[in-house]
Amino acid sequence: PYTAEVVASRFWGQTFTTWVEDLHTQIQLGFSGARIVGIIGLGLMVSAISGLYLWWEELKSPRPPFEKGVLGGISHRLRQAFTLHHKEGLRRFAHDFHGLLGLVSALILLLLAFTGFHLAFPKIIETLAGASGMGHGEDGPAIRSTAAHNNRPVSLAEAVVIARGLFPHAEIRRVATPAGEDGTYRVNLRRPGEVNIRHPVTxxxxxxxxxxxxxxxxxxxxxxxxxxxxxxxxxxxxxYFGPLGRLSWFFAGLTPLLFYITGLVQWLIKRGVMEDRKLDWSGLHSLWINADEAMRRQLPLMMKLLKHWGLWAWTQVRRWVEKLAKDM
Structure with missing residues (x-):
């Protein structure tokens, strides 16, 4: 701000993160790519719903006589769903793992697909909800400056001060400078408790x-x-669900790959391309024993690190709570 020297610059698509995000949202094809991604999201919704239906229908198997009524039927199906028959061959294990994975991740995948579809086709839900121009990435209404032109325009710093006058406890996220003579400053802020962290809507x-x-x-x-x-x-x-939610979403995003692998294995075995065989878990057992021994050896060091970082985390949480209470 004092020398006008450019100390850093970041342009969309020229960093690895923005390149990956563009690949995720538009598969590097611009507007058409976004539409393709939206259709893929719609396909994921259909796949998840049909998978849940097939899972439920498949569990209509005879149940023990002591499991009577609706609750007994639900209990029987859930117990079947959470059972992995790991001793009955590759095909059965792939089948059980496919179903179990779908059961625990279906709701998250449906939410991801639903929101992804509407992010790709925002006008649909904006029209239905009566919220035109409020989709992610949209600039909102075209608001113009109407005051007479003068030789003392408002500076960026002054615009920020004016905006913060309305929301004194908010954090400045972005400032869009006026486009043309009749443009306006658009100041984007995040207020305490706002669920949009990276892209707040104040x-x-x-x-x-x-x-x-x-x-x-x-x-x-x-x-x-x-x-x-x-x-x-x-x-x-x-x-929307905090750090734990983002971590859960990350792991849920990996599940479609596992779906396709386990589904492909079942299909190949059914077609006779791959041979069904017993699974040898002895190597996994040895790996678990070695990992357990390594963990026990490193336990004292881990406890020290946990104590150190635990105190640091508690201090940060306490400061955040105090700041939030002060802002409120």
Missing amino acids: LVWIDRWSGQIRDVRNPNKFTPGQTLVSSLWPLHTGE
């Missing part, structure tokens, strides 16, 4: 000539439809 538009606040987007005043649309992104990334 916005203030400021006239570039007078500093007048032209419009405000306040999540606390959203309609249910607007809240739904603005929540699609944090629901899709898992940040």
Whole structure:
């Protein structure tokens, strides 16, 4: 800010992270790629729902006489679902693992697919929810500066101060500078407790000539439809549920690969391309014993690290709670 020297620059698609994100959202094909990804998400929803249906129908097997009534039937099916027959050959194990994996991840995958589809086709849910222009990545309404042009336009720092006057406890996330003579400053802030962490939806538009606040987007005043649309992104990334949610979403994102592998194994065995065979778990048992011994040897060091990082984490949590209480 003092020398006007460019100290760093990051452009979309020129960093590894943005390249991967573009691959994920548009498969490097722009607008058409986003539509293809949305259709794939729709296919994932169909696959998950049909898989759950087939799993439920398959479990309609005879049950023990002591398991009577609806609850008995549900108990019988769940016990079957959570049983891995690891001694009955590769095909049966792949079948059981495929079903178990689908059961524990189906809801997350459905949510990921549903939100991903609507992120690719935002106009559908925006129209249904009455929240036009509020989709992820959209700039919102085209708000213009209406004050008379002068030789003392509002500076970026002044625009930030004006925006923070409305939300004094919010953090500044982004500032879009005016585009053209009639453009406005668009200040993006994140208020305490807002579920959108990376892309919050609190916005203030400021006239570039007078500093007048032209419009405000306040999540606390959203309609249910607007809240739904603005929540699609944090629901899709898992940040809606905090760090644990993001970690769960990460592992859930790996499950489709396991579905395809276990499904392919079953299909190949059924077609006679691959031979069904017994599984040898002795190597895994030895690996577990070695890992257990290694863990026991490193236990004292791990306890020291846990104590050190535990104290650090507790300090950070306490500071965060105190800051949150002060902001409220």
